[in-house]
Amino acid sequence: MIEYRNVKVALLGAGSVGSQVARLLLEQGEELAGRAGAGLELTGIAVRDLDAQRDVELPRDLFTTDAESLILGSDIVVELIGGIEPARTLILQALGSGADVITGNKALLASHGPELFEAAEQVGAQLYYEAAVAGAIPIIRPLRESLAGDRILRVMGIVNGTTNFILDRMDTLGESLEDALEQATALGYAEADPTADIEGYDAAQKATILASLAFHTSVPLVAVHREGITGVTHEQVVAARKAGYVVKLLAICERLLDEEVSDGVAARVHPALVPLGHPLAAVHGAKNAVFVEAEAAGDLMFYGAGAGESRRRPRFSAISCRPLAAT
Numbered sequence: 001m002i003e004y005r006n007v008k009v010a011l012l013g014a015g016s017v018g019s020q021v022a023r024l025l026l027e028q029g030e031e032l033a034g035r036a037g038a039g040l041e042l043t044g045i046a047v048r049d050l051d052a053q054r055d056v057e058l059p060r061d062l063f064t065t066d067a068e069s070l071i072l073g074s075d076i077v078v079e080l081i082g083g084i085e086p087a088r089t090l091i092l093q094a095l096g097s098g099a100d101v102i103t104g105n106k107a108l109l110a111s112h113g114p115e116l117f118e119a120a121e122q123v124g125a126q127l128y129y130e131a132a133v134a135g136a137i138p139i140i141r142p143l144r145e146s147l148a149g150d151r152i153l154r155v156m157g158i159v160n161g162t163t164n165f166i167l168d169r170m171d172t173l174g175e176s177l178e179d180a181l182e183q184a185t186a187l188g189y190a191e192a193d194p195t196a197d198i199e200g201y202d203a204a205q206k207a208t209i210l211a212s213l214a215f216h217t218s219v220p221l222v223a224v225h226r227e228g229i230t231g232v233t234h235e236q237v238v239a240a241r242k243a244g245y246v247v248k249l250l251a252i253c254e255r256l257l258d259e260e261v262s263d264g265v266a267a268r269v270h271p272a273l274v275p276l277g278h279p280l281a282a283v284h285g286a287k288n289a290v291f292v293e294a295e296a297a298g299d300l301m302f303y304g305a306g307a308g309e310s311r312r313r314p315r316f317s318a319i320s321c322r323p324l325a326a327t
């Protein structure tokens with residue numbers, strides 16, 4: 001029998017995403033150990049309410065409300081609480097203690113990314129965030145590593161599963177925005193406050209992360225033009241289809257090629273008319289897709305599960321892949 005060194009994993013949050021991560025860490029521990037060359041030991045799960053109902057049955061003795069103590073002595077901390085605080089403080093504590101951190105928290109990265117990356121760099125720890133943008137689609141690593149030697153001109157895509165699900169149902173089923181949002185919430189696609197989805201905040205946060213990576217800069221959230229889908233009516237969706245278009249919420253990040261602003265970058269999120277023959281028009285339900293236009297590589301398209309789906313398995317793959325490589 002192979003003896004693996006043990007890597008202690010602390011999980012913060014056991015909601016829609018965290019509970020599935022815990023389940024898979026427990027169910028597939030041995031297989032993951034084989035791939036990672038290290039045993040991944042889930043040492044505990046920090047939550048707010050010990051008695052809250054969970055999507056998944058998990059050993060009760062793993063749960064704690066004391067996230068700070070759980071972090072101490074961990075090799076990897078997985079933050080799936082969401083929001084700014086206490087997620088920010090807990091991540092800083094984890095990095096400060098030398099642990100690598102994995103987070104799916106785009107709201108936090110979009111507002112405090114530089115602070116967190118600097119904290120990680122200072123102690124030589126890693127901060128992984130593949131799951132923060134476009135769900136299961138591996139887009140962070142391709143932008144950060146695979147395309148590092150190329151010049152990216154544009155990143156454009158559907159990066160919010162909830163709004164794509166809603167617009168798709170308005171288009172194909174004639175459902176109202178409110179009814180479709182209720183479904184998206186029940187399926188676990190929407191954020192804790194779905195305003196973040198329907199008003200475009202979530203997509204704007206993802207746009208700042210994509211633009212910062214693609215253009216090797218720091219794009220502040222306030223610089224991203226944002227318009228959500230609450231102004232989109234059933235009549236507009238029907239008229240768009242009649243004219244050969246489908247309405248999609250797009251995030252568009254571009255390098256400005258004007259010679260006078262050679263380092264310029266623009267990022268925006270808004271509903272757009274996509275021609276029915278365009279590949280983005282075929283992105284249905286909560287699926288996401290990201291187009292990358294690069295000088296040398298040409299056009300690349302990344303497509304896959306964006307939010308929720310199959311009880312969050314896609315999320316898990318995005319959350320788990322990097323630390324496994326790191327261990």
Ligand SMILES: NC(=O)C1=CN([C@@H]2O[C@H](COP(=O)(O)OP(=O)(O)OC[C@H]3O[C@@H](n4cnc5c(N)ncnc54)[C@H](OP(=O)(O)O)[C@@H]3O)[C@@H](O)[C@H]2O)C=CC1
Pocket residue numbers: 012013014015016017018046047048049050052067079080081082083086104105106107131132135188189190191192306307308315
């Ligand atoms: N839903 C999705 O499809 C996706 C979500 N994300 C991101 O992943 C993160 C988690 O999302 P999701 O699982 O949907 O969120 P949920 O709201 O479903 O879960 C949040 C979890 O965090 C726990 N929590 C909240 N506050 C605290 C606290 N102060 N101390 C300890 N635990 C706390 C909650 O505990 P309790 O259960 O006791 O209330 C809950 O278990 C967010 O950053 C989100 O943006 C990323 C990709 C997809």
Ligand SMILES: N[C@@H](CC=O)C(=O)O
Pocket residue numbers: 132134135159160161162163189190191197202306307308
């Ligand atoms: N609420 C988000 C979840 C994933 O990031 C979405 O709908 O895309």
